[in-house]
Amino acid sequence: MKVVKLLLATNNAKKVEEIRKLLPSGFELLTLKDVGFSDEIPETTNTIVGNSRQKARFVYDKTGINCLSDDSGLEIIALNGRPGVDSAHYAGLPPDNSKNIDRVLLEMNDISDRTARFVTIMTLILNGNEYQFEGEIYGAITVNLFGSNGFGYDPIFIPEGHAKTFAEMEAVDKNQISHRAKALQKLKEFFSDMS
Ligand code: ITT
Secondary structure, three states, X not given: OOOEXXXXXXXXXXXXXXXXXXXXXXXXXXXXXXXXXXXXXXXXOOOHHHHHHHHHHHHHHHHOOOEEEXXXXXXXXXXXXXXXXXXXXXXXXXXXXXXXXXXXXXXXXXXXXXXXXXXXXXXXXXXXXXXXXXXXXXXXXXXXXXXXXXXXXXXXXXXXOOOOOHHHOOHHXXXXXXXXXXXXXXXXXXXXXXX
């Protein structure tokens, strides 16, 4: 396979780290910093699919470089899918991860159905054409925080069939099963089908 060069349309360094580990060879990944891009990227739609598309399109239109965005969210069944598209700023602006987690745990107080899923929608813009790849993983929300690996809501999410939160797992184990890994698997298949 020819090396595929992609600009990652994200300001989240932890996502970049995971994507780099998940796309080790055959891809040359550039960050926004690498190309000197510092514009604020809008996320103004009310869906994860829409925000993913908006981020990739914005960066592609400004740079002309093939790019990949990642919009993700935690959807809790008992909260009717919240925080969902509001995951990054669930406790208000500016985004504050620990306040977001506190809000979720407070809202889940006394709720016995703790089922939730992480979902990622990645948008690839390749030579102006747009493709989306989805990944999801089901699990349960804990009653307290456990672990310090990973990022975001990882300390309160235990993936189905496992006994540890994502934040208690080693990166290599989260990367075997995560929503992001599944979306990137589809992206890898897309490129290998093309070659
Ligand atoms: P970009 O938009 O710049 O990519 P962001 O952090 O704002 O970065 P999102 O808009 O996708 O990302 O917001 C997703 C929220 O969900 C944010 O609070 C993340 O910390 C959290 N999140 C995303 N992926 C996660 C993961 O794998 N594990 C835990 N939390 C995650």
